[in-house]
Amino acid sequence: MTAYTAINRKAIERTILAVPDAHCAGCMAKIEHGLCAVPGIVSARLNLSTRQVVIAHGRALQVPDLVAAIARLGFAAQPVAETNTGVSDKASRALVRATAVAGFAAMNIMLLSVSVWSGADGATRNLFHLLSGLIAIPTVAYSGQPFFRSAWSALRHGRTNMDVPISIGVTLVTGLSLFEALTGGPHAYFDGAVMLLFFLLIGRMLDSFMRDRARDGVAALLKQTAPGALVIDAKGRGEWLRASELRPGMRMLVAAGERLAADGIVETGSSSLDRSLLTGESKPDPVSVGDRVLAGTLNLLGPLTVTVTAAGQDTSLAEIARLMEEAGQGRSRYVRIADRAARLYAPAVHATAATAFIVWLLLGAGWHQALLISAAVLIITCPCALGLAVPAAQVVVAGSLMRAGVLVKDGSALERLAEADRVIFDKTGTLTLGRPELVNPADLPTDARPIALALAQASRHPLAEAIRRALENEHVPAAELKSVVEQPGFGISATLNGRPVSLARGDTSDGLSTTLTWPGGKIVLRLADHLRPDALEAIVRLRSLGLEASVASGDNSRSVAGAIAGLGLTAQTGMQPRDKLDLIGRLRQSGHKILMVGDGLNDGPALAAGHASLAPASASDVGQNAADAVFLGDSLLPVAKAIAAARRTMRVVRQNFIIAIGYNAIAVPLAFMGKVTPLVAALAMSGSSLIVVGNALRLRNAAQ
């Protein structure tokens, strides 16, 4: 039996697929039961939060089979990109565990402390202090680790951050309280130290959750450029390999509708390729035997056999990846507002505590009493409210933005969005929808409509898809056509009751167009890539926020001028990824903070270089990964909403800082005079934290 299961287990593979459309219990039941009924699938479990399904299956089934099985159930599925999400998940879990321990300890110590405050003394008080210490010391050692580690790494690099005063304060207060407990002193601050850790850990945990949630949201959207390809060996057998396993010399079969996973040369077949992901240009490019083709392009028409010339890190995408790495370095030097505040705050806190110690010694107090008073100063000034001030506001606003359709990746992104003072838009797919739409559907005679729809349905060409979308929206029935043939670079032809009909390439000098020929006549259908709805309003709103906008596009000046007419924007055209990078560099040197909004692979370096960046959900995965935030839907308004919400957040964060400092201004003199008992410290700390969190909650509708 054991041997049997061992063999069996070896033959089972686990594959994770993203199913973005699954959203309810019905979908879950349909997918799980439907997949389990497929021979070769052992089990399937759908995770509704991440919209991913984990399938355990026999080796005979390959990824395309599984995708097809899910497609038969009525859902679109994509292989999930191999990312290192495990690291950040682990960090969140460690924080949750630390918070749980600190919460447990804080409640139990508070229970003992309340008894002391309400009058327990003598042996009982000593016992309670010792018990508190017994709970507090392991808690500080365990739950304090995130702060100790961060403080140590900051100090080692000669910097200081918010965690330095926290670590020193907590350690010193715990040590002194232990001394008090052992010597039978009247005041022990264990409750203060542990409660401080508990509150601060809640802030950290919220921050980490916000990052995870946005990351899961973005991961569910990611359209994989090309997860892999069907590789044919010398004997003609096909095997599906991941993109990372492809090697030069392999022959891959690329069906119509698939993206190329590697660079190569066309061996057999002819087709049209959509390069919009790479160049931003939406006009398809015909290719035939002997042509060089690039990874990331979409095969539109017929099947191609491609000999791989470069795969993985060697593809033409690698140059863009290298540029992005270079460009992202500036952003990693950004110092977050909490750490900037700590640079001023930490020295002030430590100087005050040291002064208290010296003054009390000079006044003739014993070293023990002087130390106790300086410890009280430290615990009062410990940035409890400061530590919550930033994450609480940012988490609330990130939730609000998520409801408005903007996924912000982390708190630092919100801070940088608030600082932007100039916007650069990409054109195709950013200002425009990135897909052609029929301009003159009304010109199409009623008798020609079913024919146009039937012809358009036969092709995956973007122009044909636009015609199909337009006509399907009007519920036109499709005509019955015979002998449908699609010729790359020409169009589709067929017969209707024995008479020829066709949807063919139009005169290219007239923008995007296609000619429909049918027995009753001939008509030119014009198509255009339309502006996003609300584009003008978004730009007006951005201008009223003080952000001047301009366009940087890889397209030629004529098509850019046509597309953005009426927006009142200046444009720079024919720009390579390197040129966009240089443009951002020049503007940065003249003191501007750039918000880059773009979608394509060619915008990747610019998105990484901008002070902040936004990408639409229709963007390439490179664009989405490089951007600070992703906005959903067709409208461009979320860009303006995100900026406005980010600025409101910064206002609340500053108010929170002022509240926290105001509280210090009242509490520090009391602590300095030795009037702060553990009871006063506990009340002051929770009071200021509640006020700060309450102020942050005002932001919950900030993105409306």
Added chain:
Amino acid sequence: MSGLIYLIPIALLLGLSGLAAFFWAMRSGQFEDMDGAGARILIEDDE
């Protein structure tokens, strides 16, 4: 006062068992799919 000798350990043990239960739930993956857990009870299993 002698009641404290029993009551305090009991209080601490109860708290600790709650903490242990939370850790166990986290380790066994019960927080992996918060949306799914709510939706799953609506699935009719007729097998």
